Amino acid sequence: MRHKTGDMNSMDEMDSAVTERGLLSERIRKALTDEITAGVLQPGSALDEQQLALRFSVSRTPVREALRQLSNGGLVEIRPRRGVFVTRLSPERIMEMFETAAEVEALCVRLATYRVTPMERAKLVELHEASGLMAESGDVDAYDRFNRDFHVLIYQATHNGFMREHAVSLRNRLDAFRRTQLRQSGRILISRIEHAEILAAMAEGDGEQAARRMRAHLLNAATAFSRFVADHSAPESALSD
Amino acid sequence: MRHKTGDMNSMDEMDSAVTERGLLSERIRKALTDEITAGVLQPGSALDEQQLALRFSVSRTPVREALRQLSNGGLVEIRPRRGVFVTRLSPERIMEMFETAAEVEALCVRLATYRVTPMERAKLVELHEASGLMAESGDVDAYDRFNRDFHVLIYQATHNGFMREHAVSLRNRLDAFRRTQLRQSGRILISRIEHAEILAAMAEGDGEQAARRMRAHLLNAATAFSRFVADHSAPESALSD
DNA sequence: TCGCCTAGGATTGTATACAGAAACGGATCT
DNA sequence: AGATCCGTTTCTGTATACAATCCTAGGCGA
Structure with missing residues (x-):
C-alpha cells in the first residue's frame, strides 16, 4: 500500500459553469490555506468577506464557512463583529x-x-x-x-x-x-x-x-x-x- | 472623572433569556456541546438543521456555523450533502x-x-x-x-x-x-x-x-x-x- | 416476482436581503 | 489646537429565498 498523502489537488482548470463535486467552502478553504502558508496573505492583514466572495465569484456564505474552518486550524483569528485577520505568529x-x-x-x-x-x-x-x-x-x-x-x-x-x-x-x-x-x-x-x-x-x-x-x-x-x-x-x- | 454619557454598553447580564450579548452561533455551539457530552443527543443520531433552528428559535445560518465548529472539535461528523451526525465513539x-x-x-x-x-x-x-x-x-x-x-x-x-x-x-x-x-x-x-x-x-x-x-x-x-x-x-x- | 428507472419530497448548499454594531470623519465646543 | 460628540458608512451577523442533490417510493419492463 503506497498511497501518497500529498497529492496535488489542482484540478481547477475545468469550466466554472459546472458545479464541481466538492463544496465551494472546501475549495475556498484550500485556496486560502495555500495563500496564507505561502505568504501571499500577510500575517495581520484583514480578510474582508465581501472582497473574498468577489474574488472567488461566490457569495459570502461559503467564504464565511471557509474562514470559520481556518480559524479552528489557527491560521486566522476571528474577532467577533470586528473581522477576520491572518494570525500573526511571533x-x-x-x-x-x-x-x-x-x-x-x-x-x-x-x-x-x-x-x-x-x-x-x-x-x-x-x-x-x-x-x-x-x-x-x-x-x-x-x-x-x-x-x-x-x-x-x-x-x-x-x-x-x-x-x-x-x-x-x-x-x-x-x-x-x-x-x-x-x-x-x-x-x-x-x-x-x-x-x-x-x-x-x-x-x-x-x-x-x-x-x-x-x-x-x-x-x-x-x-x-x-x-x-x-x-x-x-x-x-x-x-x- | 466619569461622564454621564448615554453609553450603556456596560450592562453585563448573565441571564440566557433575551441577552444579545454573544453570538448566536456561540450560544448554540455551547448548548449542543453540553447536550452531546451529557448524552442527551445520542451517538449516531442525525442533527437536522431546520429542526435545531426551530428549537433555538433562530435561522439555519447560526445553527450551521455551530455545527461546523462542532465538527472540528470531533463531536459531530459532517457528511457533505448527507447531513450531520453525532460522532459514534467506539x-x-x-x-x-x-x-x-x-x-x-x-x-x-x-x-x-x-x-x-x-x-x-x-x-x-x-x-x-x-x-x-x-x-x-x-x-x-x-x-x-x-x-x-x-x-x-x-x-x-x-x-x-x-x-x-x-x-x-x-x-x-x-x-x-x-x-x-x-x-x-x-x-x-x-x-x-x-x-x-x-x-x-x-x-x-x-x-x-x-x-x-x-x-x-x-x-x-x-x-x-x-x-x-x-x-x-x-x-x-x-x-x- | 424481481430489478431498473424515474418522479417526488426532503434536506443540504448557496445566494441574496436586511439589521445592528464598530470604524471613520467632520463639525462643534473648551 | 485638541478632544469630543454625532452622523455616516462599511462590514459583520442573521434571516430568508432559491437551487442542487440525495433518499424514497412507485411504476414499468423483463
Whole structure:
C-alpha cells in the first residue's frame, strides 16, 4: 500500500459553469490555506468577506464557512463583529509550536518502537532508502513529500488512530515553516542522517533513545528555521509596525 | 472623572433569556456541546438543521456555523450533502483518546517539573490541599472543577502557550468520560493520592518520574472508565439489536 | 416476482436581503 | 489646537429565498 498523502489537488482548470463535486467552502478553504502558508496573505492583514466572495465569484456564505474552518486550524483569528485577520505568529509562538511538535513526535516514535509491525518497519526502511536520491539531487519538494510520509508512517505505527490524527494535524500546521528550513543548504542531508539514527534506535528496540533522537531532529529543524528567519527577514522587518 | 454619557454598553447580564450579548452561533455551539457530552443527543443520531433552528428559535445560518465548529472539535461528523451526525465513539476509540491524553499530560508534567516557578508550585500545592475537603465530602462536581484547574496549571507551568492550548483542547474532549469514571466509589480518593505522588516527584525535580506517574494516573482513569462501561452497558447491549 | 428507472419530497448548499454594531470623519465646543 | 460628540458608512451577523442533490417510493419492463 503506497498511497501518497500529498497529492496535488489542482484540478481547477475545468469550466466554472459546472458545479464541481466538492463544496465551494472546501475549495475556498484550500485556496486560502495555500495563500496564507505561502505568504501571499500577510500575517495581520484583514480578510474582508465581501472582497473574498468577489474574488472567488461566490457569495459570502461559503467564504464565511471557509474562514470559520481556518480559524479552528489557527491560521486566522476571528474577532467577533470586528473581522477576520491572518494570525500573526511571533517567533516565540513558532518555537513553541516546534517544541510541542517535537515532544509529540518523540512520544509517537517511542510508542511506535514498541508496536511497529515488521511490514511497517520494512516500509520505513524502504522510504528512507528511497530518499537518498532526493537528498543527492537536492529535490526539496520530493524530499518534503517523503519526509511527510516517513513521519506519518511512524504515527501510524503507534497503532493509535487518534494519536495519528492529532500528530498529523500538528504537522500540517508547521508544514510551511518546515519547508522553509529544509531549503537551507545541507539541511536535507542532515535530516536524512537523523532519520537513519532514529531508525537505528527503533531497530534496537530502544524507544527512549528513538524518542530523544526524534526530539533532537525536530528541534534541529526549529533551530534551522530560527536561523533562517534571523538571516532573511531581519532587514525587512526592521521598519514594519 | 466619569461622564454621564448615554453609553450603556456596560450592562453585563448573565441571564440566557433575551441577552444579545454573544453570538448566536456561540450560544448554540455551547448548548449542543453540553447536550452531546451529557448524552442527551445520542451517538449516531442525525442533527437536522431546520429542526435545531426551530428549537433555538433562530435561522439555519447560526445553527450551521455551530455545527461546523462542532465538527472540528470531533463531536459531530459532517457528511457533505448527507447531513450531520453525532460522532459514534467506539470503546477502542475512547481508549485511544485516553492513551493520547495520558502521553500528552505526561510530557507536560515532565516539562513543567523543569520549568515551574515557585509561585506556580505553591499554587499547585494549595489547590491540592484544598481538594481534600471535596474528596472527603464526595462532592464530585467540585472535585471535577479542581481536577481541571490542577491539570491546567501543570500545562501552564510548561511555559509553552501552544502546548497548553493543545492539552486543554484534548482534555475538553475527554471531560465527559472523565466525569463518568470519577463517580465510581473510591476513585476520587485514589485520584487525590496519585496527584500527591505527582507533586512529590515534581518537588524532587524528577521529571521522568512525574511523567510516569502522570501517565499511570490517566491510564488508571481510563481503566476505571472502561470498567464502568463494562459494568453498566454490557447487560443492556448483550442481546439488543 | 424481481430489478431498473424515474418522479417526488426532503434536506443540504448557496445566494441574496436586511439589521445592528464598530470604524471613520467632520463639525462643534473648551 | 485638541478632544469630543454625532452622523455616516462599511462590514459583520442573521434571516430568508432559491437551487442542487440525495433518499424514497412507485411504476414499468423483463
